[in-house]
Amino acid sequence: MFRQTKSVFQKLRYLSFNGQQHTWRLKSTSARERALQYQPGQKIHGFTVKEVVAVPDLFLTAVKLMHDKTGAQYLHAARDDSNNLFSVQFRTTPMDSTGVPHILEHTVLCGSEKYPCRDPFFKMLNRSLSTFMNAFTASDYTMYPFSTQNGKDFQNLLSVYLDAVFFPCLREQDFWQEGWRLENEDPTDNNSPLMFKGVVFNEMKGAFSDNERLYAQHLQNKLYPDHTYSVVSGGEPLAIPDLTWEQLKQFHATHYHPSNARFFTYGDLPLEPHLKQIQEEALSKFACIDPKTEVPSQPRWTSPKEDHVTCSPDPLAPDPNKQNTVCVSYLLGDITDAFEGLTLSLLSSLMISGPNSPFYKSLIEPKLGTDFSSVVGYDGSTKEASFSIGLQGVDEEDIERVKQIISQTIDKIIENGFEERRIEALIHKLEIQIKHQTTNFGLSLASYIASSWNHDGDPVELLQISDSVAKFRQALKENPRFLQEKVRQYFKENTHRLTLSMSPEESYLEKQAKAEEEKLQKKIEVLSDSDRKQIYEKGLELLAAQSQTQDVSCLPALKVSDIEPTIPITPVQISTAGGVPVQYCEQPTNGLVYFRALCNLNTLPEDLKVFVPLFCSVITKMGCGALDYRQQAQQMELRTGGMSVSTQVITDCNELDTYEQGILLSSSCLERNLPHMFQLWSDIFNSPHFDDEERLRVLVMQSAQELANSIAYSGHLYAMTRAGRHLTPAGDLQETFGGMEQVTFMKRTAAMADLSQIIRTLPRLKIHLFNPNNMRCAINSTPEKVSDAAAHLEGFIKDVAKNRKERKPVRPNIIEKPINPLDDNGPRRKLISEPTFHPCPMKTFFQMPFPVNFVSESIRAVPFSHKDYASLCILARMMTAKFLHGEIREKGGAYGGGAKIGGGLFTFYSYRDPNTVQTLSAFGNGIEWAKSGKFTQQDIDEAKLSVFSAVDSPVAPADKGMGQFLSGVTDEMKQSHRQRLFAVDHKNLVDVAERYLSAGQKTCGVAILGPENDVIKKDPSWIIK
């Protein structure tokens, strides 16, 4: 539901820890081997095994089954990974834009036959140790996945999910709450004006305030104009009020049927119990139907088409005159052909990825636009794939030119083909992706196979990536013009292509608002007095239902005693290489080596700080040593899994006014490429290229565009960062690096006619940032490769020794702390302390062209190791689940909202929210609710489960030991925190709410991003931006 970006949650992410290290424990028989023993034709609990295939590349065994009575399809991927996953997906192919599949996705989660309480889905978040729970509506399917590391929990969640999708209540009230309704603005006042309300209604208004999303939607609708892809599956805001409750129930009956379902399970739990439970609790109650949900092929056009749409102007666009998007989209072949799909997606990467690709050279480098269009490259999410290429941030006068270049570039590719080294680099990248261990592998697999399987493609064939790669190599060998011929067939000679342009329209928002008003009036006109009375009464009923305490005892739950009492220790060794501290962590990394270096900013002059994010984003992309930027990109692709640099602001775990500031270098490579990876870093340290102004301008424009685009999607993060700005010294730096301040700085920079000032500044930053005196490193690798990695690291430090300089820190108070808190004599990290810092309350409003708000309030609280931190963690979770969710989402109609603690701040937020001041009152009422102590032991236990499911979420081998490396948080400290979490009781919670959050006690900051707001405008306590 929420995507977290680095700036705010960095620290939280590194505090998470894997409690159950089941993933790599030794077993007598592995899950993979056990699964290999199934035989095709074998009958298990109403299913028949169809196929059993070992997929050694992905370390799994695939078992394909079919349900005998209903024809439901099933795929199990047995793999020795304890993070087990379940998902069920239905082919949902709406023929109008009322958002029926999306509203249904929300509504089935509002209560079911066996679990009739309101909103069991959200309730289960607090009764489970799930590592993931969600639901998605795609263009042509709806998917319900969850994952957990606990077997009992898996059964519980499976039971709730099955009942939700197959036997939902679908009450009228659920439809009003989640879909749309007419209601008095103030539901308790029947004289207040009527308006549209509903969670999906507001969610989609918010979604289409994002111009990138809007463009993508138009493009799909217009490229496939003849069937389900021509409508908006999520819901066109003004079409949503055409949906009736009856239509919703009908859609469920025809689409959420086993005969239209695909089940997927993944992990180390045995298959049979899953089948048994699915058969007994759901499938046995159904017969076979023909769901008639197939999507026909799109009839091909005989000549290309052009079209035009409009959007709202973006005040943060780097150049206000350049706000057009134009792109050409080509309809390709059926995605169920796995080999053709892989070929086309590889071809797409060759055409558009990185500075060596032909489209990068022909479209990005001449700077006709700020970046590629939001839709670019191969897209296999529809039954027939598409490829799109174009630019955003284009001047209207240049649109024709862009179209010409696209067609010329295609001709050139057909003539010249691709360099062999680029093809090698691409295949190397694929190899790394397969080897890199992630913690959500099951979920990645589920989404990887979802689209093709949805149209009856073979999911097992899709998993056999190496076979397809071998076939690809063979095809190239047999026919050197293999790829060029594909380009001719799919691009040059393809008449089913659409050129779509989008331009800003000054009155866009006004027109939208007017259209909504007209729609509303139409609905209101036909109301009789008794209709109005009914609306008022229904509004009150809904409000009463939302305010009622729920009996959730019907729902299964884990107990606090099911949580592991202790965490396993992750051993790390700390030593030095060439005088630089290094942390080594031995992990099953599957043949990859992960390298990180943290370089502090303590000697960097204050006026240069705002440039640090820009430095980070360009430093690995401008060329280095003997390599120009194209050669550097080539080397990085051929020899590494990527090299990146990011900013770090880490509040100290003991002291709120102390923090560490730095940049983090990260890269990975196959063991055999260690020397090449460190050579690249040496060149970047010793002789980075900064003086290519043309290249710099391309990168600056891309960054500025990316930041401007991120606000519509991550507005809550910007609001939270701003709210915390004046509460801690670290908060101020966070705002500089990742807040609205950085967005406006980059907009200004991108607008500069002359970048020579930046070109002079970057080398000054380099002197301070690449100083081995201010650096510490970390290596994660297999035990066998540690000494090899250490030797190469040593060589790297020696190579960059000339950058070593003794410099004076800028701030007077530097505190040194041992990297290993248990070893006072070991290597140390240097933190900034601001003992005289005064937090200051501030309220900031950013007026934005959105129809929805992002609201945040942040309160200065305590650091991680403080004894009250655990109580505040539980309180934030409990307040979110038991109070704020009801007020902000259910009653307020926002897409989401809650409270969190991190970086020493207790922070409230809302996401895509129709309200502002009302939400701020909800935050305040949340605090009053906590102080009143009107919650039960069950509420506390649920909050604990929820907190622990985050604390114990799995950590990938690449990320083990990072909490200690970055924040100095050791396993012992985590264990103490864990014990404090277990111990939190009712009294503690009331107590911390009073002492930290009460009006008289707190220092807080508030920030809102949203549309013009009269109430706030009139209130002089706000700063309006």
Ligand SMILES: [Zn+2]
């Ligand atoms: Zn939704």
